Amino acid sequence: MANKAPGKADESPRVRIRDPFWDARRETVRRNAIPYQWKALNDALPNAEPSGCLRNFRIAAGMEQGEHRGFVFQDSDAAKWLEGVACSLMSQPDPELEARADKVAETIVAAQQPDGYLNTYYTINAPDKRFTNLRDNHELYCLGHLIEAAVAYYRATGKRLLLDAAVKYADLVDRVFGPEPEKKHGYPGHPELELALVKLYEATGEKRYLRLAGYFVDARGTAPLYFEEEEKQNGNGRFYFADGPLGYAYCQADRPVREQPEAEGHAVRAMYLYSAMADLARLNGDGELRSACERLWASVTERRMYITGAIGSSPYGEAFTFDYDLPNDTVYGETCAAIGLVFWARRMLLLDADGKYADVMERALYNCVLSGMQLDGQSFFYVNPLEVLPEAGSRDHGKQHVLSRRQPWFGCACCPPNLVRLLMSLEDYIYSVDGERVYVHLFVAGEGEFRLRSGKLRLRCSTDYPWDGRIRYSVHTEAPLPAVLALRLPAWSPSYRLRVNGETVEPVVERGYLQVERQWRDGDSLELELELRPTLYAASPSVPEDIGKAAMVCGPLVYCAEEADNGPRLHRLGFDPAAVPEWRYASDLPCTCKEITVSGWRDREWPPEGGSLYRPLGQPDREGVRLRLIPYFLWANRTPGEMRVWLRV
């Protein structure tokens, strides 16, 4: 029982996960991804470009000679790894890993300058150019990740080394930036520090960090535009996106955030910014900022999000494009953006417990996020398409970002450690507490301990979710206590059955949660049964790419067709809406999972006579086929080939 979610201390649930579905994935992360990524940070991966990440810190610390390697934000890889390790240590102590992490923390801290500054790129290359190109150069972004790592590591181990360093750097930044006339009026080119400062405030109680986060958020996009002033003053090159369709909307700086009508620009930047906005709206009781969050939420989830939770339609700027523009074969759908959507959704839930946020959080988590990592935890997708023709990726330049195999590492290695830290902190996403109410947002087996106004309550959950819709909770209390257990009723479940101590109850459903209010006694049981069955989904007729098509969905999981099961040329396949799908455990897939088989059809190729490319329209010539669908997150774990989520109906 380890993890503590942010929020007022007495409200933070203590959560332990013991879940067949998630344990398998988290164990892979512990056994494979964390050691693998440690090798990457240390330039010890045989098949990948050296990262240079930790070496950069040693060079900046004067412990080694050499040149800075990698991106201006290379430092953040170490911080994100460390944050993932911290989360892992919270749920499973590991002295050897902790010792290794201590060394990484020491290496990072060694590069800190006497005044607190800590960035290897500038320290090595241009110590006199600090904070002169916020638009492009990610110093404040890297501080954000340093803070997140430091807070997590402190929570996991009680060790202050990294936290003290982060505080020292944050204090420097607080002296340099702010509304006061003598300070710089800039803000991060890539949002991240804002949400990190909120974490630092919650960890330390120091209000200055909350104020600085608020300053960064509200200074963003105001006139005169800081990035333009900075460009003139410092001779920074012309903004890469200045003349394209994005402009400063690329980094959500085309206007003040409270006035932004739609989710625009780089999707990861957007998610990190909106996460901080939701935090600030909650902590400051800022109704206007909350409205902005709600407006942007609707923009993303009602008009600009794939059914897998992928966001960012275009590789250009890894960005949103426009309403209902959701191409399946050229989508970017960066893993980090889906992770960011999970971050933001959780914060929206803390601000306002509405099941619609949890529905999206769950959808992104079980699909686009998990799709980012190979089952062995050692290769990764940056881009998560919904339709793949391998030939297109290799022969059409416009689709070269769409791969059909996960890659061992990336020059810009943001996604792998981001996945690790999210999966290893899943404890924070399952429950929240509000007064005497315990919200259950995700169905994950294990335990949660909650300090309510009325006393302490423990929930023990057992389930085979998402392979089974039955979720059982047993309640443990020291004495009977009044409380509301608010169990999420997902929008995808058209009906449900709920039993308390074996008896069916029909509680009030409020904004997506079954509100089970009673005097709870030790040993009480709750059994929720959701309607988990394969269902064809349509996209809004406003989405040109999906019109006339359907996707198979089963609860939180989106399914897809792979070439390995259905042969090539998947575009010729179609669903029969009247067919009844079968959903059962598969015996030949590389992990425990349920496959779906269902009757469908395939357009036959034309007979050779009569024109090979265009002909007068004839009768449909179709053959019946048995379609086999697997969970989307599992795709590309067998022979690489075609994949499709949307098939015709």
Next chain:
Amino acid sequence: MANKAPGKADESPRVRIRDPFWDARRETVRRNAIPYQWKALNDALPNAEPSGCLRNFRIAAGMEQGEHRGFVFQDSDAAKWLEGVACSLMSQPDPELEARADKVAETIVAAQQPDGYLNTYYTINAPDKRFTNLRDNHELYCLGHLIEAAVAYYRATGKRLLLDAAVKYADLVDRVFGPEPEKKHGYPGHPELELALVKLYEATGEKRYLRLAGYFVDARGTAPLYFEEEEKQNGNGRFYFADGPLGYAYCQADRPVREQPEAEGHAVRAMYLYSAMADLARLNGDGELRSACERLWASVTERRMYITGAIGSSPYGEAFTFDYDLPNDTVYGETCAAIGLVFWARRMLLLDADGKYADVMERALYNCVLSGMQLDGQSFFYVNPLEVLPEAGSRDHGKQHVLSRRQPWFGCACCPPNLVRLLMSLEDYIYSVDGERVYVHLFVAGEGEFRLRSGKLRLRCSTDYPWDGRIRYSVHTEAPLPAVLALRLPAWSPSYRLRVNGETVEPVVERGYLQVERQWRDGDSLELELELRPTLYAASPSVPEDIGKAAMVCGPLVYCAEEADNGPRLHRLGFDPAAVPEWRYASDLPCTCKEITVSGWRDREWPPEGGSLYRPLGQPDREGVRLRLIPYFLWANRTPGEMRVWLRV
């Protein structure tokens, strides 16, 4: 009676066009496009970047001071304009225009160097660097256009000034390049000179030019690759396409042309190269080269061509991608590539009179080629999409090449003058003669005069094609003579009726031509009636983008739906295959044309309740609508908006 097609002189038809459909377009070219483009060459267009084209010649001639402006191939704009003017003068003398053209010819020739070299870019910038970067710098391409202009101008006016200059430059190139050890073993980076040298051979009878064309064609792509050797020797920069999916296939130099299995790379380059290959196969009786042409023809037209005759699926390299990859919304479909396809098809017909070549030639001509020019002849499309959402062009970087308005001019202004020269030389595409056989490839009203073995025969054609399927020919001879009139029976016409002197006949159909063989007498009449009616066409089920969709086709014309007639969100529209389309003259379109109206349907937007982006699949919710379709070539001549060729069925 003016134009003379190449080929043996006694076989060349003399053709005069008097056709309601084509006269309107050609008159626009004469009245508007030619003077407009003359202004462009002279930097006198108010809303366009100065071209610098003619000024470059004056600078190179020492008549003016200044720097070279525009692309390395800027010279070709003048040559292409001059060729178009020459063709125009052949069919309609115009002393004022001829005087203007004489001046342009004089300006060009003034820049010729004493040894014959004639290229303003090198003469101005680097006279000692001639022929050092064939891969990128288009010197030989420009000579090709100079030759084409010179031959046409000589034919039109009998004036030798430009022809002599072209011969002098060609002789220089023949001294520099060739198989002999002491010569350079290079070839044009952009094919064009090859087909021009064939024209120069046909105009002058000088076999050296034919040999040089053959050398260039067969040296291409042989090992060691000339472009790589040249790069090493001359320090030319790395080839732009070296590391992408195209490599040297971009310029059809990845292997010898006779071994190329598929049409690859830059589509215009490919068409110009294949045109020369067809010429050489015919003139040299080269069966292997003919097989290569046939293989490439099948590659283009059976697997890589849009229904409009557009080719080049990708903006990257303006190139072919792979089989059946025919996206409608990101297509490049350059106007020049469709023009090149017409060039090539005509040469395939001369090599082998098979109606399949004429079918494609006609399809490209009436659709993708004509689409390139606004009705007023003063703005142009470079890219010819089959599906346009204006918002995508402005907000999705991957579709920014897809415009919904024609542009007044282009920095790279290859398409506008290419259109002019094709439309003004349409006489060359209608007929061909083989012994005692007159082939009719295109149905264009006017006259043709043919010298057959048996004597002279004239055909007078009258028709309202493509708005009417009846085509009437009257035969004129000095004395009765035996001949075969081979009238094309288009593949799109499932039936026909043919009357000779009022009596129905059923001649042999051979490879797409109705072979009407008889003793022709002066005054004989032929009336061909083709089955011209609106018909839905499907694409091969191998084309993912078009599966489940249909396009309305009527004879040679592809039709499309525009927002101006059908409202926005065209993707929600569909055809009812059982509905009977109406085809009639439209009263409110900006030129004489027949519209198609037909019953169809539109998917209704979802009612607001129940989830806005994804929902369980319900019953189709459709409303009946009357679709209005206009000829594709006419699109974007009204209020800019959406357009679609393929609608769902």
